[in-house]
Amino acid sequence: MPTVKLAKFNPMKWFQRRKTRRCLEVQEIPKGLARYGTPQASPRSAQVIAQLPGPILERIFSFVCPHAEDETYDSCEQSAVEDTCMLCDLRDLSHCAQVSRWWxxxxxxVLYHSIRLDVVHYCELEDVLAEKRKHRSRLNRNAEPEDTAQARLRLLCRTLREDMGGFALKLQYFKTPYMQRETSKPDLARTAAVCPNLRYMDLPEGFFMDDPSCNTLKQEFIGRCxxxxxxSYMGGSERSLELLAGGNLWRNLEVLELSRLNMDPTILRQALGSLPQLRALKVTNMMPFTDRLFQHSEYLPPFPPLTELIFEKTPNVTADGLTTYLFRSDVQKALKTLSLKETGVHPSTLQQVLATAPKLEHLSITEDVTSSIPTGIPSLTSTSLLTLHYEITDAPSSNSYANTKTSYY
Incomplete structure (x- = not known):
């Protein structure tokens, strides 16, 4: 039978994309960001690494991704690690998890102990990825730009919910960018619902003011974490703060922030007294916070001994109230940091506070004065103080020609 030679099939190229030079350039990665080849390890080193105990491995992994060991209670913006790209570190640690079952x-x-979701890479790789995302979006010119942070949060939420007995139990610290936590409240609620060991999470501002849009998130937080x-409790969340007075909610709280609250000082004292682990308190712009809260009462729990105490715009807190609080021996041993800004503690009475704070190491006072310091005021003395921030300025109502602040120095 004679051989029949078929003609070469030439399909229509209407739907074929031409590979232009620009398209090829998008796929190129700068030499500085290209992955290095895996070095050839000796059999001996492989045996040593295989025998490393778990705690040593986790310690090594913490250097691969330093922010995974972040156990601070600072927000995502305040706890960023300098001179590194946190998304790249996270990627490298995830690659380590793929080496073996032991690893x-x-x-x-380490990977799920403390998680932070950043919006962008803080390195040159972000330019490459942004160009790739822009190139993919050309197929749909009317599509909205991809929200990478939102996509990462949803993927993490799905992973945690699929492994509620594993990864979800490891998560203790979770930090997200400001805009992410303000626009992704349902995803944050679903994440909190499966993480019973959570200690800190970046939350939207409405959460601290009992905003109705955060009701679901707050219910999950109260019931599951x-x-x-x-x-933090801000103006409008007085009813939520009253829940602490019952002694059954968040008894392990260590840091508490109160701002613009208007409530009965007795209830406030009960709420603070029900937190045995409290070590830091910040009070801002609160008229009801007075010296009465520091006084002894047979019917109320004692004001907790704190390590750090910060007052801002609390004119009803005076040196007499702080001295009453510092007369207790447990408070004298505990208090290390005291910050006073626009309070009722006049600079002339500051030595009265220092005399009753033998363990105080950091002191800050910022005040506006209207008159010169009285004569006969003793100088500030302390045997324990390490840092002192002393900022006295003339009040707007004072005589501009008197220069009263000079007498305080």
Whole structure:
């Protein structure tokens, strides 16, 4: 039978994309960002690494991704690690988890201990990825730009909910950018619902003011996260703060911030007295916070001994009230940091406070004065103080020609 030679099939090229030079350039990665080849390890080193105990491996992994060890109660913006790209570090640690089952077990302990979701790469790789995303979006010119942070949050939420007995139990610190936590409240609620060991999470501002848009998130937080260590209450959340007075909610709180609250000082004292682990308190712009809260009462729990105490715009807190509080021996041993800004503690009475704070190490006072310091006021003395921030300025109502602040120095 004679051989029949078929003609070469030439399909229509209407739907074929021409590979232009620009398209090829998008796929190129700068030499400085290209992955290095895996070095050839000797059999001996491989045996040594395979025998490393789990705690040593986790310690090594913490250097691969430093922010995974972040246990501070600062927000995502305040706790950023300098001179590094946190998304790249997170990627490198996830690659370590793919080496072996032994490595995966201990790498995930570090990977899911403290998570932060950043919007962009803080390195040159962001330009490459942004160009790729722009190139993909050309197929749909009417599509909205991809929200990478939102996509990362949804993927993380799905992963945690699919492994509620594993990864979800490891998560203790969770930090997200400001705009992300303001626009992704449902995803934050779904994440909190499966993380019972959570100690800190960046939350939207409405959460601290009992905003109705945060009701679902707050209910999940109260019901599913009993080990929270930091909380804030702002104007409008007085009813939520009253829940602390019952003694059954968040008893492990260590840091508490109060701002613009208007409530009965007795209830406020009960709420503070029900937190045995409280070590830091910040009070801002609160007229009801007075010296009465520091006084002894047979019917109310004692004001907790604190390590750090910060007052801002609290004119009803005076040196007499702080001295009453510092007369207790447990308070004298505990208090290390005291910050006073626009309070009722006049600079002329500051030595009265220092005399009753033998362990105080950091002191800050910022005040506006209207008159010169009285004569006969003793100089400030302390045997424990390490840092002193002393800022006295003339009040707007004072005589501009008197220069009263000079007498305080």
């Amino acid at each position: 995966r077990k201990h790498a995930t302990n 009993p080990d929270i260590r930091k909380m």
